[in-house]
Amino acid sequence: MKIVGICGSPREKATDHILKEALRMLEERGFATTSFTVRGKRISPCLHCDFCLTNKECRIRDDMYQLYPLLQEADGIVFATPVYNGGVSAQTKAVMDRCRALVAADFDFFRGKAGMAVAVGGDRMGGQELAITQIIAFYVLNGVIPVGGGSFGANLGATFWSKDTLEGAMEDAEGWRSLRKTIRRFSDLLGKEK
Numbered sequence: 695m696k697i698v699g700i701c702g703s704p705r706e707k708a709t710d711h712i713l714k715e716a717l718r719m720l721e722e723r724g725f726a727t728t729s730f731t732v733r734g735k736r737i738s739p740c741l742h743c744d745f746c747l748t749n750k751e752c753r754i755r756d757d758m759y760q761l762y763p764l765l766q767e768a769d770g771i772v773f774a775t776p777v778y779n780g781g782v783s784a785q786t787k788a789v790m791d792r793c794r795a796l797v798a799a800d801f802d803f804f805r806g807k808a809g810m811a812v813a814v815g816g817d818r819m820g821g822q823e824l825a826i827t828q829i830i831a832f833y834v835l836n837g838v839i840p841v842g843g844g845s846f847g848a849n850l851g852a853t854f855w856s857k858d859t860l861e862g863a864m865e866d867a868e869g870w871r872s873l874r875k876t877i878r879r880f881s882d883l884l885g886k887e888k
């Protein structure tokens with residue numbers, strides 16, 4: 695079972711650190727992981743040129759072509775985004791929109807994969823759940839099975855309060871609890887829990 699983690703932050707700070715920890719926890723549970731970050735990458739927004747509908751590939755030959763094969767081989771997806779203006783980062787949204795080409799080539803590309811979400815906000819209630827809901831909407835409409843962490847602590851997924859620093863995120867005990875709970879349910883669904 696393979697998991698791909700996608701970091702939607704342009705910085706090597708809180709979101710990046712949390713995603714690395716999430717992938718480490720999944721490896722401990724027996725999964726193989728790969729990761730992709732938007733940091734330093736060229737990822738254009740979707741241009742809605744509809745090239746993909748007839749040619750079954752994206753005409754924008756940028757760094758999304760590094761992610762496409764990782765998504766292809768993945769059984770599970772972990773999207774981790776910083777919260778920007780109450781939702782996902784523009785970089786995360788661009789990645790999601792550019793997946794249209796994959797679905798244009800194969801309508802069932804994502805079907806049956808499992809997905810979980812991590813959102814990291816500078817404020818305690820800065821829009822983490824809205825950001826996760828955007829990711830879950832992407833999952834649902836593409837046939838990915840969305841996994842939350844369950845009630846009493848994690849709800850829709852892993853939510854962190856970074857206070858705008860890596861250190862703040864590292865000290866957010868409730869955030870780590872929500873991540874552990876979400877990872878548990880995610881690996882339960884994928885059937886590889888040790």
Ligand SMILES: Cc1cc2nc3c(=O)[nH]c(=O)nc-3n(C[C@H](O)[C@H](O)[C@H](O)COP(=O)(O)O)c2cc1C
Nearest residue numbers: 707708709776777778779780815816817820856858
């Ligand atoms: C453009 C921008 C918009 C932001 N909007 C929000 C917001 O709406 N809510 C929030 O809690 N934090 C917001 N933040 C703060 C980031 O979510 C926070 O610093 C987060 O830890 C950044 O993740 P990173 O350390 O992985 O880059 C914003 C930051 C930026 C740069």
